[in-house]
Amino acid sequence: MIKELNNLKNPNIDNDGFSLNLLSNEKYIVLLKKMITVRIAEEIISENVKKGIIKCPCHLAIGQEAIPVGMSQFLNASDRVYGNHRSHGHYISLTMNTYGLFAEILGKKTGCSKGMGGSMHIVGESHGFGGSVPIVSATIPVSVGAGLAMKLSNSKSISVSYFGDGTSEEGVLHESLNIASYYNLPVIFVCENNLFSSHMHISERQKFDSISRFADSHGIDYAVIDGNNIETVLDTSKKAVKLARDKGKPFFIEAVTYRWKGHVGHDDNIDVGLQRKEDLEPWKEKRDPIARLKNALIKENVLDEDSFVILNEEIYEKLNKEFAQAVADPYPDREQLLDTVYYR
Ligand SMILES: Cc1ncc(C[n+]2csc(CCOP(=O)(O)OP(=O)(O)O)c2C)c(N)n1
Numbered sequence: 116m117i118k119e120l121n122n123l124k125n126p127n128i129d130n131d132g133f134s135l136n137l138l139s140n141e142k143y144i145v146l147l148k149k150m151i152t153v154r155i156a157e158e159i160i161s162e163n164v165k166k167g168i169i170k171c172p173c174h175l176a177i178g179q180e181a182i183p184v185g186m187s188q189f190l191n192a193s194d195r196v197y198g199n200h201r202s203h204g205h206y207i208s209l210t211m212n213t214y215g216l217f218a219e220i221l222g223k224k225t226g227c228s229k230g231m232g233g234s235m236h237i238v239g240e241s242h243g244f245g246g247s248v249p250i251v252s253a254t255i256p257v258s259v260g261a262g263l264a265m266k267l268s269n270s271k272s273i274s275v276s277y278f279g280d281g282t283s284e285e286g287v288l289h290e291s292l293n294i295a296s297y298y299n300l301p302v303i304f305v306c307e308n309n310l311f312s313s314h315m316h317i318s319e320r321q322k323f324d325s326i327s328r329f330a331d332s333h334g335i336d337y338a339v340i341d342g343n344n345i346e347t348v349l350d351t352s353k354k355a356v357k358l359a360r361d362k363g364k365p366f367f368i369e370a371v372t373y374r375w376k377g378h379v380g381h382d383d384n385i386d387v388g389l390q391r392k393e394d395l396e397p398w399k400e401k402r403d404p405i406a407r408l409k410n411a412l413i414k415e416n417v418l419d420e421d422s423f424v425i426l427n428e429e430i431y432e433k434l435n436k437e438f439a440q441a442v443a444d445p446y447p448d449r450e451q452l453l454d455t456v457y458y459r
């Protein structure tokens with residue numbers, strides 16, 4: 116049982132160099148574009164929260180992009196993926212629908228939840244994104260229920276649950292792990308351990324800092340990985356998906372990462388304790404998941420600095436246009452109010 120994250124949580128450990136072996140070069144470029152899209156979408160959201168154009172509370176995951184982008188590589192539309200309050204990246208990596216996300220956050224009719232949900236209630240069922248909700252832990256039992264339904268119907272689909280380290284302080288995670296383990300359900304638990312729950316560092320909340328110890332105690336196989344290394348995320352996700360899909364078994368991934376922004380909104384929350392003040396800059400400089408993939412691609416002669424800059428500019432321009440369109444879009448009509456209320 117691993118209790119301590121040790122070097123994984125230390126941004127000053129130089130583990131930059133990794134080689135790319137799992138996918139073709141073209142696929143790595145696609146993943147790089149996805150990661151940049153997630154980052155720029157959240158930067159645009161951040162700018163517009165700051166300007167007051169976005170009124171909805173937004174929890175940004177800038178710095179955590181490698182986890183959903185790597186995980187999504189092995190999922191398909193019949194799988195079910197569930198998120199939490201910090202799910203823009205989970206949603207974009209599956210759907211690439213940045214316009215629908217912007218419109219949703221702006222409360223517009225064209226939003227992915229028809230403008231009724233905002234940043235923390237996003238849905239993309241046709242791409243397998245079952246939804247996100249702001250209540251910490253609330254989607255975890257839903258993902259276990261989806262896994263049970265998949266098992267009972269003998270489908271080869273799997274369910275994925277994204278949540279943070281703070282979730283392990285809610286009883287329902289433990290109940291969900293128990294059920295998934297007991298009934299052997301095809302559920303992948305992805306804990307994005309960014310070391311913070313709201314404004315508190317994990318060292319101020321728990322005796323040990325590795326969340327996978329709870330999976331271990333329920334007899335669920337697990338891996339504790341550097342969540343900012345796309346190659347490691349791909350490797351672990353591939354194995355977890357294979358286990359869930361082929362053997363119908365649960366798996367727990369603890370991906371250690373760090374969010375560059377504060378808990379909610381656009382600022383850095385640099386004042387949240389000494390630990391954050393010391394860690395933020397090195398996490399940005401040494402453990403940036405996008406820069407690390409870029410460097411690996413440059414080393415393989417698949418990319419150069421100029422084309423990286425152009426790629427960023429192109430994506431920024433496209434997303435900025437989408438944001439402007441979403442701002443111009445209409446709000447939902449009164450008649451639409453009941454459109455999103457349904458049962459099945
Ligand atoms: C049941 C419940 N308790 C408390 C909150 C307030 N809250 C919102 S996000 C959050 C922190 C969650 O931390 P973590 O799970 O580590 O996710 P992160 O924000 O780091 O991505 C808390 C306590 C809530 N939304 N729901």
Ligand SMILES: [Mg+2]
Pocket residue numbers: 279280281307308309310311312313
């Ligand atoms: Mg956290």
